[in-house]
Amino acid sequence: MNPLANKTILLGVTGGIAAYKVPLLIRDLKKKDAKVNVVMTENAKKFVTPLIISTLSDRLVESLWEGGIPHISLREEASLLCIIPADYNIIGKAASGVADDLLSTVISTFDKEILFFPSMNYRMYDNPIFKKNIKILKDFGHVIIEPDTGELACDEEGRGRLPDISRIMLEIERALTPDLLKGSYCLITGGGTGEKIDPIRYITNRSSGKMAYSLARHCFMAGGKVELIMGITNIDYDRNLPYNIIRVENARDMQKEILKRWDRVDYLFMNAAVSDFTPEKVSNIKIKKKEELEIKLKKSIDILADLKNKKKSQFIIGFSLETNNLLNEAKKKMKEKKIDLVVANDVSAIGSGSTSGFLISKGSEEQFECSKDELSWKIIGKISSKKY
Ligand SMILES: Cc1cc2nc3c(=O)[nH]c(=O)nc-3n(C[C@H](O)[C@H](O)[C@H](O)COP(=O)(O)O)c2cc1C
Known part of the structure; x- marks a missing residue:
């Protein structure tokens, strides 16, 4: 499921320093088969050249007076408008209904979803007038993606950084994905657990955590409230993601973290490979070579x-x-542990981007052979349509 395929995204670029990241975003949107139209403010053109933008995008409209009625035709074609970076000025203009150039006039006609990605110095961001303008936009139903905290272009630290392109892509994908899990709290476990032998060593398994990261991403895209409890993994996907990731090492800690949240859970995706065995004794000093x-x-x-x-x-x-009797073992597990939907995977799934096996629910089983992303989407489709 690629929510961007054949959709037209309209980008509104304003005069913030983070405008230099827009060409990279256009490239990533195009890689996912989206059509990208762009409107730039006159000041944005001082930060990134129109030549780069027109070369990478499908269409750059430079002015309200270019011919035709661009603020109407751009709206018609687009599925989504993203203001990126959204500077202090455009937030103020949008909140007070000013339409004095092409971008602000497009905003005035745009009655579909608008995502604002504010980015600025932290003093501008903390300005009470700005905060009030953000509230006005939120109250009108616009989506504001909070900037990151960190090093800013002016050599200062604070809130105001434009998030990474991968995070921006995820927010755009979320805006275009059907809200199948809207408001549902999805708790996902992933990776392997490690059972301590001594202060340095543990026994674990080869689970990579890829499936859990894919589930978290897709549940988020489908409008879910996501938390991920991640055991041992060597994949570093969890920087700058818009959901909480709790890191644990062993089965007991994983259980504790699940129980803390249990009363809130709508969907528990128990994807972690929890150790079946644990050492009877744990040495509190390093076991010497012998x-x-x-x-x-x-x-x-x-x-x-x-x-x-x-x-x-x-x-x-x-x-x-399982290595043997995949279907029978999965059905047994489902009955014994009161599981609503079992995903029975072949061992070849470990560490791989793809997987094969069966989706089993009461009275139905469906065979699959697909990427882990496709499987995440299949599972979400099934649980949200209550076809299990
Ligand atoms: C070097 C430089 C960097 C700037 N960076 C930002 C920024 O990151 N965010 C912001 O809100 N304004 C920033 N500004 C101020 C805006 O460019 C200014 O408010 C301008 O009027 C915005 O015009 P526009 O909204 O029509 O693009 C910067 C100005 C300069 C000179």
């Missing part, structure tokens, strides 16, 4: 089995990975 070492393992906690008795309206999506 010819042989025997580690006795005992059964670890079973998070899903324990949740069975606490289940009220929560919908549980369980993941099962």
Whole structure:
């Protein structure tokens, strides 16, 4: 599911320093098959040249007086308007209904979704007049994407940085994705857990966390409120994402974090590969090198089995990975642990971008062989349509 395919995105670029990032955004939008039209303010042209923008985009409209009625035709063609960077000035103009150039006039006609990406020095951002203008825009239903905090172009630290392009892309994708999970709290676990042997070593498994990151991204795109509890993973996807990521190491900590949130959960995606075994004894000093070492393992906690008795309206999506009897083992797990939907994966899914197996719910099973992103979307489609 690519929400950008064949959609026209209209970008409004204003005179902020972060305008230099817009060509990179256009490139990423085009890679995802979107059509990109652009309007720049006169001051934006001092930060990034119209030549770069017109070369990369489908169309750059430079002025209200270019011919035709651009503020009407640009609106008609576009699915979404993104003001990026949205400087102090355009936020003020939009909030007070000023239409004195092409961009502000386009905003005045644009009755579809508008995303504003403010970016400025933190003093401008903290100005009470600006805060009031932001509130006005929010009250009119416009979406404001909060800037990041960090190093600013003026060599100062504070809130006002334009988020990374990957984050901006995610917000645009979210705006164009059907709100299948609107307002639902989606708790996702992922990665492997590690069970300590001594202060330095643990036993773990090969789970990569890719599926959980994909689920989090797609639940967010579908309008869900997302939190991700991530065990051991060597994938560094979690910088600058718009949802909370809680890092844990072992099964007990993962269980604790789930229980803290349990009463709020609408959907639990139990995707983590939780260790089935844990060392019977943990050494509190490093075990020295020797010819042989025997580690006795005992059964670890079973998070899903324990949740069975606490289940009220929560919908549980369980993941099962087997080398043998995939379907039968998954069905057994579903019944024993009161899971609503089981995703039975073949072992080849570990660490890979694609996966194959079965989606199993009461009375139905569907075979799949697809990318993890496609599988995330299939699962969301299924749970939101209550076809399980
Ligand atoms: C070097 C420089 C950098 C600027 N960066 C920003 C910025 O990041 N955000 C902002 O709101 N204004 C910034 N400004 C101020 C705007 O360019 C100014 O308010 C201008 O009138 C905006 O015009 P426009 O909204 O029509 O593009 C900057 C000005 C200069 C000279």
